[in-house]
Amino acid sequence: MDVAISSADTLDGTDIQRIYRSLRRIRRIEEEVARVYPTDRIKSPVHLSIGQEAISVGVIDLLGAEDVVGGSYRGHAAYLAKGASLPAMVAEMYGKATGCNAGKGGSMHLIAAAQNVIGASAVVGTHIPVACGHALALKRRRSSAVVAVFFGDGAVEEGVFYESLNFASLHKLPVLFICENNGFAIHEPLAKRWATDRLCERVATFGIPAERVADGDVFKIRSLAGKFIADMRAGGGPGFLECLTYRWREHVGPSEDYDAGYRQRSDLEKWIANDQVARLGGMVDGTVRAQIDTEIEQEISAAFAFAESSPIPETKELYTHVFAD
Amino acid sequence: MDVAISSADTLDGTDIQRIYRSLRRIRRIEEEVARVYPTDRIKSPVHLSIGQEAISVGVIDLLGAEDVVGGSYRGHAAYLAKGASLPAMVAEMYGKATGCNAGKGGSMHLIAAAQNVIGASAVVGTHIPVACGHALALKRRRSSAVVAVFFGDGAVEEGVFYESLNFASLHKLPVLFICENNGFAIHEPLAKRWATDRLCERVATFGIPAERVADGDVFKIRSLAGKFIADMRAGGGPGFLECLTYRWREHVGPSEDYDAGYRQRSDLEKWIANDQVARLGGMVDGTVRAQIDTEIEQEISAAFAFAESSPIPETKELYTHVFAD
Amino acid sequence: MSLPTDGVRPLKYVDALREAVEQEMERDPDVFLFGLDVDDHKAIQGSTQGLLAKFGAERVFTTPLSEDAMTGVAIGAAMAGMRPIHVHIRNDFLMLCMNQLVNIAAKAHYMYGGSVKVPMVVRSMIGKSWGQGAQHSQALHSMFMHVPGLKVVAPSNAHDAKGCMITAVRDNNPVIFVEHRLLYSTESAVPEEPYTVEFGRARLCSRGDDVTVVAVSNMVIECLRAQELLSEIGIHAEVIDPISLVPLDIETIHASAMRTRRLVVVDNAWTCCGASAEIVARVLEMAGPRAGIEVRRMGFETTTCPPSPWLEAHFYPNPSTVAKTIHSMVRGTDAEWEPDPDRVRLAYQVQFNGPF
Amino acid sequence: MSLPTDGVRPLKYVDALREAVEQEMERDPDVFLFGLDVDDHKAIQGSTQGLLAKFGAERVFTTPLSEDAMTGVAIGAAMAGMRPIHVHIRNDFLMLCMNQLVNIAAKAHYMYGGSVKVPMVVRSMIGKSWGQGAQHSQALHSMFMHVPGLKVVAPSNAHDAKGCMITAVRDNNPVIFVEHRLLYSTESAVPEEPYTVEFGRARLCSRGDDVTVVAVSNMVIECLRAQELLSEIGIHAEVIDPISLVPLDIETIHASAMRTRRLVVVDNAWTCCGASAEIVARVLEMAGPRAGIEVRRMGFETTTCPPSPWLEAHFYPNPSTVAKTIHSMVRGTDAEWEPDPDRVRLAYQVQFNGPF
Numbered sequence A, B: 001m002d003v004a005i006s007s008a009d010t011l012d013g014t015d016i017q018r019i020y021r022s023l024r025r026i027r028r029i030e031e032e033v034a035r036v037y038p039t040d041r042i043k044s045p046v047h048l049s050i051g052q053e054a055i056s057v058g059v060i061d062l063l064g065a066e067d068v069v070g071g072s073y074r075g076h077a078a079y080l081a082k083g084a085s086l087p088a089m090v091a092e093m094y095g096k097a098t099g100c101n102a103g104k105g106g107s108m109h110l111i112a113a114a115q116n117v118i119g120a121s122a123v124v125g126t127h128i129p130v131a132c133g134h135a136l137a138l139k140r141r142r143s144s145a146v147v148a149v150f151f152g153d154g155a156v157e158e159g160v161f162y163e164s165l166n167f168a169s170l171h172k173l174p175v176l177f178i179c180e181n182n183g184f185a186i187h188e189p190l191a192k193r194w195a196t197d198r199l200c201e202r203v204a205t206f207g208i209p210a211e212r213v214a215d216g217d218v219f220k221i222r223s224l225a226g227k228f229i230a231d232m233r234a235g236g237g238p239g240f241l242e243c244l245t246y247r248w249r250e251h252v253g254p255s256e257d258y259d260a261g262y263r264q265r266s267d268l269e270k271w272i273a274n275d276q277v278a279r280l281g282g283m284v285d286g287t288v289r290a291q292i293d294t295e296i297e298q299e300i301s302a303a304f305a306f307a308e309s310s311p312i313p314e315t316k317e318l319y320t321h322v323f324a325d
Numbered sequence C, D: 001m002s003l004p005t006d007g008v009r010p011l012k013y014v015d016a017l018r019e020a021v022e023q024e025m026e027r028d029p030d031v032f033l034f035g036l037d038v039d040d041h042k043a044i045q046g047s048t049q050g051l052l053a054k055f056g057a058e059r060v061f062t063t064p065l066s067e068d069a070m071t072g073v074a075i076g077a078a079m080a081g082m083r084p085i086h087v088h089i090r091n092d093f094l095m096l097c098m099n100q101l102v103n104i105a106a107k108a109h110y111m112y113g114g115s116v117k118v119p120m121v122v123r124s125m126i127g128k129s130w131g132q133g134a135q136h137s138q139a140l141h142s143m144f145m146h147v148p149g150l151k152v153v154a155p156s157n158a159h160d161a162k163g164c165m166i167t168a169v170r171d172n173n174p175v176i177f178v179e180h181r182l183l184y185s186t187e188s189a190v191p192e193e194p195y196t197v198e199f200g201r202a203r204l205c206s207r208g209d210d211v212t213v214v215a216v217s218n219m220v221i222e223c224l225r226a227q228e229l230l231s232e233i234g235i236h237a238e239v240i241d242p243i244s245l246v247p248l249d250i251e252t253i254h255a256s257a258m259r260t261r262r263l264v265v266v267d268n269a270w271t272c273c274g275a276s277a278e279i280v281a282r283v284l285e286m287a288g289p290r291a292g293i294e295v296r297r298m299g300f301e302t303t304t305c306p307p308s309p310w311l312e313a314h315f316y317p318n319p320s321t322v323a324k325t326i327h328s329m330v331r332g333t334d335a336e337w338e339p340d341p342d343r344v345r346l347a348y349q350v351q352f353n354g355p356f
């Protein structure tokens, strides 16, 4: 069964199932992180992706193993969508030796070199030029691989964002910039931070084609990303995607915070009504879906069990890796 | 006699004479700096304004004493146009105690607090947010004064430029940004540094009206600046002016450098043909002009003589002003 | 240093900071407070609570995420005669505005020949625990100490936090105000009235003849606890809190070290080119070769801060490691001694569980 | 440290830098060179001359004025397996990219659990004279020494410049490469072949029993001249060039100071929390209280660098002030001595007249 998507792309049932699985899996992992969080077994602050999964999933669905992904401290979704290890991620949050960063990074810096997840910075926006450096290396090596780098609406206020755009365009680097615009930096709304919302227009003046997806539609995101990625593989320069989205939970931590007064639950409700996990779930055959859901739960249980039973780092690990050999 | 200007403004003979005097004065001062330079009496690197005078003069002609001007290390023109002391400037270059910075700044940091010349940074672009801070103070104090800040085409590549634009627009600060685009940062042409030349378009996306003057016409510059300044005095936000121009001499130092290979003398010749000093000179009655020119020469001689005869700083001055009382 | 005693009540560090800023903003309309999140409901852990309501959005406002330009804005506003207090929620983020701080703020008064002043305060917090790790746990004050023209203060208790903040706001120079997150909830006796704590005068926190301990910021608390543990076995540590690092009251430290002949500097930071190096070097330069002062520096381990608590536990000096270091200096390295772990655990500093 | 002797010829520091980069770029296609102005006709005072022509614009290229992002680009490229050499014409400009260097480059290998490496070299020059003043004359290496994960080298002669550059390019960590503008024209014997100068091994520049002088970067030249002046009156200084500041060969310095009982550290930088503080503190920690080592730090005056030459003359240590300091340590403060000004003037370091 082929499904006609608003974006005019055509995806078959396998595609839909794969995308659903990825969305659902991330959602459930994050929910489980939130559930476990109060037990204090997670030893790291957590910036959950719940509600924003469609962006990572939509973009990364079209990337291959050799392609590169960089994200921010709110980077669980991108890490997972790229196929990096779930047990290693949970173990990292648990501060265990088996973590993807060996217990030395924490949830804000997830890395998976084998899957080309290049790590993340907790200093907003500062991973963007690093991603451009990866793109430069790919280009110099005549690779057809590309880089996708994710960041929030706060990151575009940092000067380094503009410096990076200019350089990436000047050198026609294969890097797709993706702004996950959830309208807030911590509790501060765009209105207090952005002079205007003409972001795509601005990025375009750097000679970078820029598109905006206002409704969180995973297929639109995927389709636009696909166009950019194809262009980049053909030697074109960078692309830019602004995706409006919504952070369902608090900025950091497991809970909701609609009582804090800085935003309204009614805004959440609009986004819940448009939830891509539920939407895609509805597009998958019930039996298949149940099967997928079960597998996800099993994978999650196993991952948390793995983290739980993993050894803590040896004290000497405090001193290793200060310098590389 | 009224002179009809291309920009449709009307200036009378006094205006033209004043503008001519300012242009000619700066040109001659800079030429004198260049002439004296090889004698080693000037104790500071010099980044001459020769060829770029019309920008400072055109903008600052419409500013009052209470208005504020900030510039870069290539800031002699702005300093002089704002009416700051010539003897103090020359003395500063000579490293004398009577210098505008008491011999502690040098040519790259000229300041004149009494004339609201707020100083300059030698780290490209980093004076731009400082100028915005002055504008914030003016606004908070309900002053109708405005700030004009000058910088080169290199400065707009620094992230802090964009951060400053966003903040200035967000807070509707009375600051006029003026980019003196002479096509080079030291010897590097725009083509190696700018992804595109859509600068004004980009600035406009911050909600800042932006205009470009391509031909160096002092009247156009003055007229556009006048519009921005009037808007700001009326409570409007910042404005942006990009002025194409040409640096006639080498980046730093007194000489020409057309033998270096990075640019052509033919480019200079186009700009010489369009020289605003000569142009305005031609608009002033010969006798008046001779009188102005003579006065300028006398002023310059006196300033250099003042610098020459000024005392050197006392050694203890090395240690004063590290902290303010 | 003025120490009024009327209207004194126990107050938390976080509230002392807030009160100082409130009183200065009342006193002087040129004082304003800005920085990311100063106006939200969390109010920088409460340290800016209520100020927006009281002074309005012109004087209390958040900013875009543009630390570099915002620092320039503070400098410009300060040069124009205002008195900005610029807040960063993390000390680590100061790396984004080093150029403005080092190349402009520190130098403006000097390079402009004394014709301008830059009266601004830069607040920022040092993080610890909760797995914040590499980029949210640094304490980089020594970088600012290195550059002439910047003042650096790191009050360790609520009283000094209030007094230093008032002094900082009134100072005509850029002041880097170093706060430690774990100090926020600590209480001390704080007068209601505005008062100043003079920069460049160290505080003697405990008297002792066996060793001089200079402790910076949060380490004052850790060292006082170590001092308690040691006093139980008859070792008497003189704990000195320099309060301000620039200017530094080296005379008090030097005089104490000349008496005790042992100097331990415990910084809440790395030691290499740190405040601890400076204090040790300066004391020994002053003391001369015949003083016979034994010196030791303690601080962050020479590594990156890991989030895993089992590793992080060894990253910081703590009452036990400080006490043991001092014990071995006083009683010799052969003398074995392990402070009672239960007593060590009683240290005020329980594991921090966030939020940031 | 390898010291081949075949094909040795006198070479200038600036050419030694160029040659090292050229040879490494030939050897390893992953090495590339970028930074503002590396490809123009001035070629960073000649230190990148000819490299564009030889290796092409993909491997030798200028950048926009975007120090922060360009540093991030270097880091990313390095993480991806390349070996960038990023050039800044001024040490002062590193303040613009402190965040990338401190919060990412220094920490990546550690915080990513060893799964990535960041092999990059950051070149930058220290300026002096020609009235460059406040923002073009700083030497901020101690800030980098403070942060674990960064290596810092400051070769003082052409031989070490070449060998250190080759070592730096091959190192798998970020290396801050500190150059002094006034060293560029100095010559020393440099082998034609590629060779490495090992980090963490100090060089003994002159032997002496009266005082140990540790000199950093350009100060090696100044101190050797001071040593000459002193030797004429029978005072013998042991001048040590640490070459690399991180890692630091403290053992060599310590051993020398234990013998001479006098340690003078002369840094080409401010002293507060500087390399000089670190070296003094570390030696005295190691030496213990009974070593009786007299210590002295010299460096920039604690002020901003002024452009006026009459003020600037007093800002830096020079052969005369170094010699006099040592003289008073060895012969006592009462012993008056003024080095012959003519002999002092013979110092290699004539007034620098630019260009930058």
Ligand SMILES: Cc1ncc(C[n+]2csc(CCOP(=O)(O)OP(=O)(O)O)c2C)c(N)n1
Residues within 6 Å of the ligand: A074, A122, A123, A124, A125, A151, A152, A153, A154, A155, A156, A182, A184, A185, A186, A247, A251, C036, C065, C067, C089, C093, C096
């Ligand atoms: C440079 C910097 N400034 C401030 C912070 C504190 N901070 C942490 S997350 C955050 C919000 C960033 O917002 P955005 O980029 O929109 O990402 P989101 O959290 O919404 O995904 C801020 C301000 C930081 N980490 N880094």
Ligand SMILES: Cc1ncc(C[n+]2csc(CCOP(=O)(O)OP(=O)(O)O)c2C)c(N)n1
Residues within 6 Å of the ligand: B074, B122, B123, B124, B125, B151, B152, B153, B154, B155, B156, B182, B184, B185, B186, B247, B251, D036, D065, D067, D089, D093, D096
């Ligand atoms: C941040 C920074 N990077 C590099 C330099 C070195 N530099 C000095 S002047 C200059 C050129 C700047 O060009 P532009 O802004 O166009 O001004 P212009 O000199 O053309 O007036 C450069 C790169 C500097 N001073 N500051």
Ligand SMILES: [Mg+2]
Residues within 6 Å of the ligand: A152, A153, A154, A180, A181, A182, A183, A184, A185, A186
């Ligand atoms: Mg956001």
Ligand SMILES: [Mg+2]
Residues within 6 Å of the ligand: B152, B153, B154, B180, B181, B182, B183, B184, B185, B186
């Ligand atoms: Mg230019």
